[in-house]
Amino acid sequence: MNKLTFQIAPGASLIRISNFGFRVLSSVALVFLFFAFGFTSAAATDPPSSFDAANNLYYAGKYSEAVAAYENNLHSGQKSVALYYNLGNAYFKSGQIGKAIAIYREAEKLDPRDPDIRANLQFARNQIQGPTLAASRGQRILGKLTLNEWTTLAAAALWLYFAILAFREWRPSLTRALRLYLVASAAVTILLIACVAISWSENRSSRTAIVTTRDVPVRKGPLDESDSSFTVHDGAELRVLDQNNNWLQVTSDPSRIGWVRRDQVLLSPQI
Amino acid sequence: MIGLYNESCPNSQRFPKLWLICLLLGSVAQIPLFAAKPTFTTSLDRDSLIVGETVVLTMKFEGISPKGMPSIPQIPGLQVVGGVSSSVNSTITPEGMTSATSYGVNLLAQKAGDIVIPALSVEIDGQKLQSQPLRLKVLQNDPNAPAQDLSERLAFLSLSLPKKELYVGEVLPVELRLYLRGDVVNISNTQIPPLRGDGFTVSKFVQGEKYARRVGNNQFTVIPLLTALTPVKDGQLNLDAMNGSVVVYRQSANRRQMNPFDIDSLMFGTPTEQHQVPLSIEQQTINVRPLPAENVPQGFNGAVGNYTMSFSAGPTNVAVGDPITIKVQISGRGNLDALSLPEQAEWRDFKTYPPTAKVETHDQLGIEGTKSFEQIIVPQNSDIKTLPALSFSYFDPEQKAYRLLTQPAVVLTVRPSASAPPPTVALPTKTSGENPAPAQDIVEIKRQFGPLAQVTRPLLVRPWFLALQGVPVLTWVSLLVLRRRIDNLANNPKLRRRLRVSHIIRDGLNALRQHAAANDSDQFFTTLLHLLQEQLGERLDLPASAITEAVIEENLAPRGVPETTLAPLRELFQTCNLARYAPIKSSQELAALIPKLEGVLRSLQETKL
Numbered sequence: 060m061n062k063l064t065f066q067i068a069p070g071a072s073l074i075r076i077s078n079f080g081f082r083v084l085s086s087v088a089l090v091f092l093f094f095a096f097g098f099t100s101a102a103a104t105d106p107p108s109s110f111d112a113a114n115n116l117y118y119a120g121k122y123s124e125a126v127a128a129y130e131n132n133l134h135s136g137q138k139s140v141a142l143y144y145n146l147g148n149a150y151f152k153s154g155q156i157g158k159a160i161a162i163y164r165e166a167e168k169l170d171p172r173d174p175d176i177r178a179n180l181q182f183a184r185n186q187i188q189g190p191t192l193a194a195s196r197g198q199r200i201l202g203k204l205t206l207n208e209w210t211t212l213a214a215a216a217l218w219l220y221f222a223i224l225a226f227r228e229w230r231p232s233l234t235r236a237l238r239l240y241l242v243a244s245a246a247v248t249i250l251l252i253a254c255v256a257i258s259w260s261e262n263r264s265s266r267t268a269i270v271t272t273r274d275v276p277v278r279k280g281p282l283d284e285s286d287s288s289f290t291v292h293d294g295a296e297l298r299v300l301d302q303n304n305n306w307l308q309v310t311s312d313p314s315r316i317g318w319v320r321r322d323q324v325l326l327s328p329q330i
Numbered sequence: 331m332i333g334l335y336n337e338s339c340p341n342s343q344r345f346p347k348l349w350l351i352c353l354l355l356g357s358v359a360q361i362p363l364f365a366a367k368p369t370f371t372t373s374l375d376r377d378s379l380i381v382g383e384t385v386v387l388t389m390k391f392e393g394i395s396p397k398g399m400p401s402i403p404q405i406p407g408l409q410v411v412g413g414v415s416s417s418v419n420s421t422i423t424p425e426g427m428t429s430a431t432s433y434g435v436n437l438l439a440q441k442a443g444d445i446v447i448p449a450l451s452v453e454i455d456g457q458k459l460q461s462q463p464l465r466l467k468v469l470q471n472d473p474n475a476p477a478q479d480l481s482e483r484l485a486f487l488s489l490s491l492p493k494k495e496l497y498v499g500e501v502l503p504v505e506l507r508l509y510l511r512g513d514v515v516n517i518s519n520t521q522i523p524p525l526r527g528d529g530f531t532v533s534k535f536v537q538g539e540k541y542a543r544r545v546g547n548n549q550f551t552v553i554p555l556l557t558a559l560t561p562v563k564d565g566q567l568n569l570d571a572m573n574g575s576v577v578v579y580r581q582s583a584n585r586r587q588m589n590p591f592d593i594d595s596l597m598f599g600t601p602t603e604q605h606q607v608p609l610s611i612e613q614q615t616i617n618v619r620p621l622p623a624e625n626v627p628q629g630f631n632g633a634v635g636n637y638t639m640s641f642s643a644g645p646t647n648v649a650v651g652d653p654i655t656i657k658v659q660i661s662g663r664g665n666l667d668a669l670s671l672p673e674q675a676e677w678r679d680f681k682t683y684p685p686t687a688k689v690e691t692h693d694q695l696g697i698e699g700t701k702s703f704e705q706i707i708v709p710q711n712s713d714i715k716t717l718p719a720l721s722f723s724y725f726d727p728e729q730k731a732y733r734l735l736t737q738p739a740v741v742l743t744v745r746p747s748a749s750a751p752p753p754t755v756a757l758p759t760k761t762s763g764e765n766p767a768p769a770q771d772i773v774e775i776k777r778q779f780g781p782l783a784q785v786t787r788p789l790l791v792r793p794w795f796l797a798l799q800g801v802p803v804l805t806w807v808s809l810l811v812l813r814r815r816i817d818n819l820a821n822n823p824k825l826r827r828r829l830r831v832s833h834i835i836r837d838g839l840n841a842l843r844q845h846a847a848a849n850d851s852d853q854f855f856t857t858l859l860h861l862l863q864e865q866l867g868e869r870l871d872l873p874a875s876a877i878t879e880a881v882i883e884e885n886l887a888p889r890g891v892p893e894t895t896l897a898p899l900r901e902l903f904q905t906c907n908l909a910r911y912a913p914i915k916s917s918q919e920l921a922a923l924i925p926k927l928e929g930v931l932r933s934l935q936e937t938k939l
Binding site: 110114117118137138139140141142143144145148149151152169175178179181182183185186188189206207210211214217218220221222224225228229231255259262287289290314 | 528531534562668670683684686687772773774775776777778779780781782783786788789790795798799802803805806809810812813
């Protein structure tokens, strides 16, 4: 009846981990990564002819018409990263930096590692005068992956952690050999879950107002008669703190807080 | 409103912290000094002053311990007054501990003019160290001196505007001075609103080094608050009036009659009076002129100030499609944050990516320093022989003229690419004369529509995904329970035997039914006896083979097993003995014994022995 017969030669333990454990774990990780990074890569479709037409308008320098054509594409329900990106370019070229930034941000959410999107978004941000939100180093790191990608990585790390735990129960003789892997996977799991939590918080609870008017006074109160606290310009990104009817309380940094009219900004993520 | 400065309580007691300082110093003494490169620097606590005032010259040694203060040569217009202050600061860094020794000397300004404090040289342990020369402006009178009638006030504000004629985009350093009369020993609850004005951007206040200045017949301590104004539009612009307040503490009027037996005064210092003093600055008007429309250099992108430029590019031997890194450093004074690299129209044969920028400032206000740009450009064809000259232009408000900085062209070797022709992003195609060609400032549009974007709900809110995360947890918990059970069994022989016996009895009862049905009397009673022996042996912790009818009287009865259990048990043993000599022939008779056996076994299992 005694089933404690799992005796493995001491020298063979690590070999077995590397041959078997890693094969299983890497397979799990690959499956997760496939799911994680496959979400945005749906089957390619034939581009609508209106997309090409919008591109032609853009190449012809008719940026306002190109904006309208790209937006028609968006309203038709066929959306792609390239469509958002090109619309952002058309907005930028037509002098609407705020709207361009808003659209680039949407494109970046779909494909955060597209170098062209990142480059143009950065370029557009460089044009902004006056106060604007500056992304922290942590936000830049988090922005390299989508929320779903962070979630999948965290889930993969969680699976790996519990797989090692289960393997220890199955092969108690390997408990000591697996300790380092266990601690490392626990640390990675905690880190990734923290990233997910922060990314989720940024996605859900944090709203950004993007100024779409040339010069917008940020007032001390939610009234047109209130004194101007400071002025922001087209494209400035501001964190939304509160809302009062048609006014938003915004901040660009801890020393600058005020109110702007709702119709002077676009809200992200609710654009 | 701001509340700043060293608003320490005049009666604060620092002695209880001494033990902590000693502890820290003791700890620091255990850390080896980090052998940093020794440096010797000099600095002044301000760069302009009035004749009759003193300025503090600080000489700082880092990474080396001087044997004494270096000698200061005779400086025309300045006289060394007062004693020498010295301090040693130790800093613990990840690399080790660094130590800095500083000496402070008061220099009295004796005459007006621009004074240069020459570079000082010292030789320590065979090493020659030299500081940099310093410039000091000594004025005969303060051009922004406050009115004499303010000299009786305990505290007041004064705004020092170096000039009132500016250009759009010009950065003007402004000093807001808080004057505190000499008998003010401390201040608190300082409320000074930020400087504001329509058409200006204003940086945060930075507190400078305080200094002494005479107004009328009174000596004042001046706390300078520095900020930078930048007009963003032209016209007659107003800086708003400011209203604030400060609570000042001055020596009590009856100080001279202080009672020597007044314990409070002796223990907590000089008695003070508290006053709240209003502070105000009147509205100021500044004339802001637009940048001249004449002689605007091509590519001028709004930079105002005074700058120099350095440039590098590499590698210079590349294949088509390989990146070349351009590094541009623009140094000087102005709105560094707003500086951007102008478009380089001559770089049309290169695909350009937006530059990254980093600002390093040298002053408190962040208006002097260096902005470093790094830009990637990619040659698009192998006909390129040079990287065309890079130009940067700015408007110099002091000279009231535009300046153009140009770096010479860089010779390039561009080889044909080994791979397929790269550019999916093509240069813009000109379609008609009336439509201007798209600029090369942002990366071009994508020609391919690409895959459809599926904006789906986040995985975190999908039930199937959350449920899936329970799988590894359940797997681990199952294996954990199994492992605990196996361990428990391995460490408990009684439990192991009990499980084994229950298994034998389950099988044995089935065998009994088969033997009864087959009317196999011998096998039936052999099995029955075996089951009794196994069950009794497990309960009494004896070998099964040692169990006979005698254990009923010897082991069970003394342990208080009820007669209701013992009587049928005794009967079963006796039936087994009888069966050897008078076998029971009937299946029904054999089968009738099975419930009796089951009852006995159940009673034995339930009895606590």
